[in-house]
Amino acid sequence: MNEWIDDDDNEAKVDLRLWRKLLQYTLSYRRTAVTFTLVALALAMTDLSFPLITGMVVADIEQHGTDVNLVPYAWAFAGLSVTICASIWGFISCAGKIRTHVSHDIRRDAFQQLQQLSFSFYDRRPVGWLMARLTSDCQRLANILAWGVMDFIWGVLLMTGITIVMLVYNWQLALAVLGIVPVLFLVSVYFRKRILRASRLVRSANSRITASYNESIAGVRTSKVFVREKENLQDFDRLAEEMQRHSIRNAVLSAVYLPLVLTLASVSIALSLAWGGYQVQIYGLAVGEVVMFMYFAQLFFQPVQDMSAWFAELQMAQASAERVLSLVEAVPEIRDTPDVLRRLEETGSDGYPDRLEHISFEDVGFRYGSGPQILEGFNLSVEPGQTVALVGATGGGKSTLVNLLCRFYEPTSGRILIDGIDYRDRSLRWLQSSLGIVLQQPHLFSGTIGDNIRYGKLDASQEEVEDAARLAGAHEFITDLDDGYDTEVGEDGNQLSLGQKQLVSFARAVLKRPRLLVMDEATSSIDTETERQIQQGLARVLSGRTSFVIAHRLSTIRAADLILVIDHGRIVEQGTHQELLARRGRYHDLYTEQSMRDVVRTDDLIGGNGESVA
Numbered sequence: 001m002n003e004w005i006d007d008d009d010n011e012a013k014v015d016l017r018l019w020r021k022l023l024q025y026t027l028s029y030r031r032t033a034v035t036f037t038l039v040a041l042a043l044a045m046t047d048l049s050f051p052l053i054t055g056m057v058v059a060d061i062e063q064h065g066t067d068v069n070l071v072p073y074a075w076a077f078a079g080l081s082v083t084i085c086a087s088i089w090g091f092i093s094c095a096g097k098i099r100t101h102v103s104h105d106i107r108r109d110a111f112q113q114l115q116q117l118s119f120s121f122y123d124r125r126p127v128g129w130l131m132a133r134l135t136s137d138c139q140r141l142a143n144i145l146a147w148g149v150m151d152f153i154w155g156v157l158l159m160t161g162i163t164i165v166m167l168v169y170n171w172q173l174a175l176a177v178l179g180i181v182p183v184l185f186l187v188s189v190y191f192r193k194r195i196l197r198a199s200r201l202v203r204s205a206n207s208r209i210t211a212s213y214n215e216s217i218a219g220v221r222t223s224k225v226f227v228r229e230k231e232n233l234q235d236f237d238r239l240a241e242e243m244q245r246h247s248i249r250n251a252v253l254s255a256v257y258l259p260l261v262l263t264l265a266s267v268s269i270a271l272s273l274a275w276g277g278y279q280v281q282i283y284g285l286a287v288g289e290v291v292m293f294m295y296f297a298q299l300f301f302q303p304v305q306d307m308s309a310w311f312a313e314l315q316m317a318q319a320s321a322e323r324v325l326s327l328v329e330a331v332p333e334i335r336d337t338p339d340v341l342r343r344l345e346e347t348g349s350d351g352y353p354d355r356l357e358h359i360s361f362e363d364v365g366f367r368y369g370s371g372p373q374i375l376e377g378f379n380l381s382v383e384p385g386q387t388v389a390l391v392g393a394t395g396g397g398k399s400t401l402v403n404l405l406c407r408f409y410e411p412t413s414g415r416i417l418i419d420g421i422d423y424r425d426r427s428l429r430w431l432q433s434s435l436g437i438v439l440q441q442p443h444l445f446s447g448t449i450g451d452n453i454r455y456g457k458l459d460a461s462q463e464e465v466e467d468a469a470r471l472a473g474a475h476e477f478i479t480d481l482d483d484g485y486d487t488e489v490g491e492d493g494n495q496l497s498l499g500q501k502q503l504v505s506f507a508r509a510v511l512k513r514p515r516l517l518v519m520d521e522a523t524s525s526i527d528t529e530t531e532r533q534i535q536q537g538l539a540r541v542l543s544g545r546t547s548f549v550i551a552h553r554l555s556t557i558r559a560a561d562l563i564l565v566i567d568h569g570r571i572v573e574q575g576t577h578q579e580l581l582a583r584r585g586r587y588h589d590l591y592t593e594q595s596m597r598d599v600v601r602t603d604d605l606i607g608g609n610g611e612s613v614a
């Protein structure tokens with residue numbers, strides 16, 4: 001499995017430097033954090049007051065018997081109860097607020113980063129990995145950075161208060177109570193970690209079982225045809241057995257943990273009672289004080305348990321923290337150089353004329369990451385307004401060339417010049433806003449067809465949108481739909497056919513009127529008649545604009561000014577359609593092969609152009 005997908009939840013050493021960075025998310029809500037600290041202080045003081053007053057009542061009764069006036073104590077308890085209610089309300093609302101803000105901020109930063117990162121980043125991280133970072137990891141970190149931090153503040157305040165009060169009252173009894181705390185902490189961390197791990201294993205087994213249900217329901221026909229029912233059941237049994245094992249382990253651990261904590265708490269209370277009782281008998285210590293210490297002993301356990309639980313979670317979430325920070329702090333590989341940034345800041349432009357005419361590749365070499373060399377010493381010169389077509393065997397490097405041209409990747413050696421200037425010396429924004437791209441698998445966003453076309457120019461009028469659609473050959477099918485331009489395309493345009501999606505994406509590119517148009521297999525799912533319409537429309541709109549077309553359907557590029565046959569990252573042939581056919585080389589073979597494969601198409605191509613293939 002890919003190392004990035006692996007959801008490694010094994011506990012790692014807590015890296016404080018990393019958490020300090022993440023803590024900035026909480027600290028940026030200074031006002032809520034300060035309010036929270038005051039609320040936590042009030043809560044801790046109130047918690048602390050209960051044993052104190054209880055101790056006082058008992059001591060008072062011990063001293064004055066039935067003459068004691070209990071009314072002030074009743075009022076004090078009533079006041080404390082109200083304060084505790086208010087503090088808990090404040091506690092929960094502050095922590096909830098901070099959790100929501102922190103979760104939003106981490107997600108926003110991660111999302112913003114995702115928009116900036118280069119394609120190479122996405123090559124190494126699958127979508128599933130990124131989705132998990134944006135959802136479960138962010139959620140988990142937000143919980144720690146809000147509830148964990150809040151519980152920590154409250155716990156520290158309360159434990160410090162109890163320790164001070166106990167030491168001031170009776171240091172020997174205090175030590176008897178406190179002696180058990182480290183043991184409790186260690187036991188808690190030990191069990192919490194194992195319980196957390198076991199419950200995650202249960203969750204993970206559960207999701208695999210759900211996926212298995214899903215797969216067997218979706219693939220029921222295939223399973224039947226291949227008579228796989230028995231094997232499927234065996235696979236399912238294995239998963240179910242695994243889940244059962246983890247669930248039982250989880251239940252056993254929880255069953256051991258709670259009684260153990262309660263026993264430790266009882267030991268601590270018993271110690272204070274025994275030692276306190278001894279002091280009452282020998283040194284005449286007030287019974288109220290012993291009661292107070294027993295109460296304190298009990299009170300001490302809640303924050304210790306909470307803090308040990310968060311500590312265990314902190315260890316388990318170390319991997320999440322690393323993954324999220326690696327995303328938030330990732331530096332885009334392709335970005336404006338400091339020099340370009342300085343020029344942009346000083347003058348608002350990268351300092352060159354807003355023109356995109358002549359393009360040349362000079363000795364360009366390229367490889368994806370540490371992969372094999374895809375291009376080496378690649379040279380090409382494209383004149384203004386030329387249509388360059390790239391054809392050739394699959395995996396030859398056509399899309400790579402176009403990716404380099406669009407600066408989605410940068411050459412690993414050599415240069416790409418636009419009007420004589422290395423494009424790395426120009427701003428990314430300038431280049432990418434000059435581009436129009438139509439892909440074989442175009443992406444449409446949820447919304448209407450009109451919205452999707454307008455994505456190319458947000459302030460375009462309805463008329464402009466329709467004109468663009470007409471030129472792209474999309475108007476006809478759009479107006480045939482019941483809601484026309486207001487038709488909802490669904491998620492990723494899945495309410496439309498692939499051909500219709502390509503037409504909408506064409507219209508979007510046409511509306512933008514780009515200086516450089518790039519089409520990657522863009523007309524593969526469009527019928528020949530529509531394709532001809534598009535060709536005519538584009539010829540009008542893009543006359544004088546440079547374009548690069550990758551096509552497997554060679555009919556798309558017959559009119560290209562320059563056809564390059566690419567193989568293993570090299571140009572093996574170049575020329576116009578006629579020249580290449582006459583040469584009877586690789587292009588001629590490809591063309592003939594394609595014509596043979598599709599007789600109807602061949603008819604159309606020969607008829608359309610009045611030329612013979614053979």
Ligand SMILES: Nc1ncnc2c1ncn2[C@@H]1O[C@H](COP(=O)(O)OP(=O)(O)OP(=O)(O)O)[C@@H](O)[C@H]1O
Nearest residue numbers: 123368371374392393394395396397398399400401
């Ligand atoms: N993102 C990537 N990471 C690593 N290698 C890649 C990546 N994209 C392409 N390649 C490799 O680069 C080589 C050229 O691929 P490219 O997509 O440029 O070829 P192509 O000519 O466009 O192919 P096709 O006609 O099938 O689309 C192939 O060997 C491919 O495996």
